[in-house]
Amino acid sequence: MSEADLALIHALQIAPRVSWAEAARVLDSSPTALAARWQRLREAGMAWVTVHSGEQSRDVVAFVDLQVDPARRAAAIERICRDPRAASVEEAAGGRDLVLTVIVPDYDSLAAFTLDDLPTTPGVRAVNTHVATRVHRQGSDWRLDALDRDQQAALRDAARNAESPGPGRVPDSYWPVVQRLARDGRQSAAEIARALDRDPATVRRQVARLLATDALAFRCEVAGLRSRWPIVCTWFARVPMTELDHTVRALSTLPELRLLVSTVGQSNLMFLLWARSSGDLMRIERSVDEKLPWLQLTESVLTLRTRKRMGWVLDRHGRATGELVLPHTLQPR
Incomplete structure (x- = not known):
């Protein structure tokens, strides 16, 4: 991807529904050019x-x-x-063939999936589960490095002014709109109304209400192999509970960090990084070892391919195919 592509994606990571006019002011471009660039990136699954x-x-x-x-x-x-x-599916090296991120409503559902359904899936020979007790950082928090500080601040201001979410939940009648936004988080109310054959004024009101609460979280995803961060590695670690908060704060400063989770088991902390090169991974490991001497790395797992990310089915090169398997969190409860 070009520098202009990366800059646009970085902008949408910060403010996923920013208007093209506002984005053009920050990126020194035109609304038409940005809209065309985004359409090309999205159609290519990038x-x-x-x-x-x-x-x-x-x-x-x-x-x-x-x-x-x-x-x-x-x-x-x-x-x-x-x-x-299975919200995400990765092909991996290092003692396992597949790594799944599983999101379910309760522990009974987790037991049914991991103890009953997965072991009877043709080809599956063994299942090992790490249950998260707290998600400290997630993929939607990760950012590219394509914009300067002033540009990032301007976009954060735009996002706050546009949404300013308060607490709320999704009313039952809103779920068709939510599912349209899941397929294209930048769709306008008019486009959603046409797709659903609904009254535009009603859909406009529903979209505005969704944006005004924290019931939904918008995120801009990128095909990792096509960005500057093609290497994905997950580390499992053991940390004394007295040092957990300090460790979380320190790891959260890593620009490569995509996911940071406390877990139950032999390892009580798991973190996933996107890195530029294998040399970068070695540098990060040395830095972590020096700054957090109490952190004991127990295992590292290299992702070879990502086949699904937060419901989106990806091709062999990590690009979105356009197929979305709606997770239970985006279905009526």
């Missing part, structure tokens, strides 16, 4: 804006490692990617 539930604190999140029969690997991936309980 970047997309979607939503996820802002109420995920009520959900159970787990990370599930699978060992899979090589002859049935492709079929197992296909089947698991179609399951809404």
Whole structure:
């Protein structure tokens, strides 16, 4: 992707629904040029804006490692990617074949998926589950490095002025609108009304209400292999509970950090990084070892391919195919 592509994506990471006019002022471009650039990126599966539930604190999140029969690997991936309980699916190296991010409403649902359904999936030979106790940082918090500080501040101001969300929940009648926004988080109310064959004024009011609460969280995703950050690695660590808060604050300063989660088990902390190179990974590991000597790295897992990310099915190169398997968090509860 070009520098202009990366700058636009970075802008939409900060303010996913910023108007093209406002974005053009910050990026020193024109609204027409930005709209055309975004359409090209989105159609190529290089970047997309979607939503996820802002109420995920009520959900159970787990990370599930699978060992899979090589002859049935492709079929197992296909089947698991179609399951809404598996929000993300990664092909990995380092003691497991697949790593799933699982988001379900309760522990009974987690047990049914990991103890009943996954073990009976053709090709799956072993299942190991790490249950998250707290999500400290997530993918929607991660940013590219394409904009300067002034540009980032201007876009943060634009996002606050446009939305200023307060507490709220999604009314039952709003779910069709939510699901349209999940497929294209920048769709206008008029476009959604046409797609749903609904009254434009009603949809406009519903969209405005959704934007005015924290019921939804918008996020701009990027095909990692096409950005400056093509290497994905997950580290499992053991940290004394007395040092956990300090560790979380220190790791949160890493620009490469995509995910930081407290877990139950032999390792009580898991963090995922997007890095520029293998040398970058070594540099980060040395830095963490020097600054956090009490942190014991127990395992590292390299992601070879991401086949699904937060419901979006990806191709072999990490690009969005346009197919979205709606997770339970974007369905009526």
